[in-house]
Amino acid sequence: MASVIQWYPGHISKAERQLKEQLKNVDVVMEVRDARIPLASHHPQVKEWIGDQPRILILNREDMISDQLQKEWYGWFKIYGETPFFTNAKDGKGVKALKKAAQSAKSKVNERRRQRGMLPRPVRAVVIGFPNVGKSALINRLLNRKIVASARRAGVTRQLQWVRISKELELLDAPGIIPLKLNSQENAVKLAICEDIGDAAYENEDVAIGMIDLLVNLGSESILIDRYNLDPLDMSGEEYLHQLAEIKYNSDRERVARQLLHDFRKGYLGTVSLEHPPIEEVIQN
Ligand SMILES: Nc1nc2c(ncn2[C@@H]2O[C@H](COP(=O)(O)OP(=O)(O)OP(=O)(O)O)[C@@H](O)[C@H]2O)c(=O)[nH]1
Ligand SMILES: [Mg+2]
Structure with a gap:
């Protein structure tokens, strides 16, 4: 039986309070989600x-x-009146378009200020989202320099931090904010697979099993067959993990679980998504 995944480190509740206060002072909110799980990495x-x-x-x-x-x-997202920007905060892809979008918020702010006889100022934007989705990396890209800490671990940014270095843009880096309770364990497993919650919150074996089941449910089992030469179709995720451990790792289940998660996170399984747009819902409505 898999243990329940909950993760809410102390710095988050403080950050959430401060963030709500700071929101009054910003012109635009940049909400970052993980493209592999745009729904599970959405804060309700x-x-x-x-x-x-x-x-x-x-x-x-x-x-x-x-x-x-x-x-x-x-x-x-367009159906719901939203225009998502796809970015790679590591190599900068898509960041130009994002800058442009922030720029248009700037003209609006300054038009209002001009009407009131005030001088123009840079646009103030806050970058929010779940932990480890790349908020700080994105800020560094937007400002073209390594100004805030960014690392492969959930909970790197612990405090709100204004970054004012450009005449155009002032950015507020915020710690990852996550709901106090993860109501959907299905989503919690996805967050764990993608490292968008800290690894103290889960057992690698549980999460790796969840990942195998998820990939099979999504019809992506060929990814597992290609990589590990073992077909998951006639077995549960748990059986798959156990068999793979026997074949490849001297029955060391923890080791095989770590390997599976590592391979996914590093992209060794290819461009694999854990979510697809819920098409049925669109057709029904
Ligand atoms: N492959 C890939 N990795 C990324 C991308 N953006 C960020 N990363 C990596 O993801 C990890 C997390 O990035 P951070 O910028 O620290 O994420 P964060 O959202 O600020 O995290 P917290 O401050 O912990 O909430 C880092 O190792 C980044 O290099 C991306 O677009 N693609
Ligand atoms: Mg950060």
């Missing part, structure tokens, strides 16, 4: 927090999903 309270404030939706780690799937997500 974002809309309530930001109200009518302009928001730019960013699906980062675009390099980790296929071009075809990017098109599908783009179409899906």
Whole structure:
């Protein structure tokens, strides 16, 4: 029986409070999600927090999903009146378009200021999202220099930090914010697979088993067959993990679990998504 995944380190509740206060001072909110799991990496309270404030939706780690799937997500979000920006905060792909979008918020802000007889100022944007989705990396890209810490671990940014170095843009880096309770364990497993929650929250074996089951459910079992030469179709995720451990790792299940997760996270399994736009819902509505 897999243990329940919960992860809510102390710095997050403080950051959430401060973030809500700071939101009053910003012109535009950049909401970053993980392109591999745009739904599971969505914080359900974002809309309530930001109200009518302009928001730019960013699906980062675009390099980790296929071009075809990017098109599908783009179409899906468009149905809901949203325009997602796909970015790779590591190599900068898509960041120019994002700068442009922030720029247009700037002209609006300054038009209002001009009407009130005030001098123009840089646009103020806050970058929010789940932990480890690439918020700080994106800020470094937007500003073209390594100004805030960014690393492969959830919970790197612990405090809100204004970065004011450009005449055009002032950015507020925020710690990853996650709901107090992860109501959907299905989503929690996806977050764990993608390292968008800290590894203290889960057992590698549970998460690796969840990943195998998920890939099979998504019809992506060929990825596993290609990589590990073992077909998961006639077995559960648990059996698959056990068999693979026997064949390759001297029955060391922890080791095979780590390997599976590592291979996915490093992109060795290819551009694999863990979510697809919920098409049935669109057809029904
Ligand atoms: N492959 C890939 N890796 C990325 C991308 N963006 C960020 N990363 C990597 O993801 C890891 C997390 O990046 P951070 O910028 O620290 O993420 P964060 O959202 O600020 O994380 P917290 O501050 O912990 O909430 C780093 O190792 C980045 O190099 C991307 O577009 N593609
Ligand atoms: Mg950060």
